[in-house]
Amino acid sequence: MEDDLKLYEQRLDKLYKEIKPIKSTGERFEIPKCEGHLEGNKTIISNFGQLVSALRRNQEHFAKFLMRELAAPGQIEGDRLILNRKLNSQRINDKIEEYAKEFVICPQCKKPDTELIKDKDFLFIHCLACGAKHSVRAKLV
Known part of the structure; x- marks a missing residue:
């Protein structure tokens, strides 16, 4: 019985060393980060559909907020948002966080x-x- 327990603990320790640490804050809801790229003078947010799903908000409302706050006209094409301006991801992520705090989190x-x-x-x-x-x-x- 003791040998089985010792073997179990050894295997468990080995598995804990092999798994990658979870990069979660422990919160049930985490504000998602944008993924995208630049194409000429345009910024394309390729995971816009996922952002809208995670925030559980209307995609037009969210897109209008981003376009107004980033001073960038744009349009929704499928699951992507195309902004007609070069923007860095940090600035977009800051606006996503601002949107979540104002329109999503109680x-x-x-x-x-x-x-x-x-x-x-x-x-x-x-x-x-x-x-x-x-x-x-x-x-x-």
């Missing part, structure tokens, strides 16, 4: 379980976890 409980609700002329972020309702800037809608 300011009350800090959970991402939210939805955007338009009520008359106002846009609200409604938290499905704690029930809080906060207004957000509605210029983008």
